Amino acid sequence: MISTPVLALCIGLAAGLRTITPLAAVSWVAWLGWLPLDHTWLAFFGHPWVAPVLTLFAIAELVGDKLPQxxxxxxxxxxxxxxVxxxxxxxxxxxxxxxxxxxxxxxxxxAVxxxxxxxxxxxxxxxxxGRDWPVALGEDAVAVIGATLIVWAAHTG
Known part of the structure; x- marks a missing residue:
């Protein structure tokens, strides 16, 4: 079993790679009821519209990260x-x-x-x-898979 502060550090590492992906992952486990946040100041993560919206933003971030601007x-x-x-x-x-x-x-x-x-x-x-594209895709994979595994570990505790 991994301690929750270690999981918090790890989800921060994922946030350092991609800002929105960990937020989306946390919101999905909260919405599914696997992360009980109902009576906390973080209850917004579990609202039904938050996970899909953050997922769309996360996908946009994955695309936008590859753009030169x-x-x-x-x-x-x-x-x-x-x-944050x-x-x-x-x-x-x-x-x-x-x-x-x-x-x-x-x-x-x-995150730092x-x-x-x-x-x-x-x-x-x-x-x-000599190219950024494959490295960026690898970083995407680490952020997405990492965030998923971290919230799964938090759920299965």
Whole structure:
């Protein structure tokens, strides 16, 4: 069994790679009732319209990430969005255990690490391959599969 603060850190890492994907993953498990957030300040994750909307935004983000005009994840506004995503997701994974503040902090730390390490790794791999596209797709896969596995682990606890 993986501790919930570790899962919160991991979901933050995923938020550092893709901002919306972890939010969508958390909202699906909340909506399915696998993550009981009903009586918390994070209950909005479980509302019926949130998961589909966030999923559409996540898909748009996966497409938009490949466009040349997409700003760097290290730009202040983009970096801040990833931190907020990691914080919310981390707090949500730990809220059922009355540890949302610990999860929030772990999610922030994970998002900072994921943002900076993800950028460094993607830059190096893309330079080595001479192309960014395959590396970006690999990063997509890590974010989507990682977020899915993390929320599944939180559910099966």
């Amino acid at each position: 997409t700003p760097s994840r290290r730009k202040p506004a983009v970096f801040a969005a990833r931190i 995503s990691g914080a919310l997701c981390g707090a949500a994974l730990t809220a059922p255990y009355s540890a949302w503040s610990t999860g929030l902090m772990a999610g922030i730390v994970g 690490i994921g943002t900076l390490a993800g950028h460094a790794l993607r830059t190096r791999l893309a330079a080595g391959l």
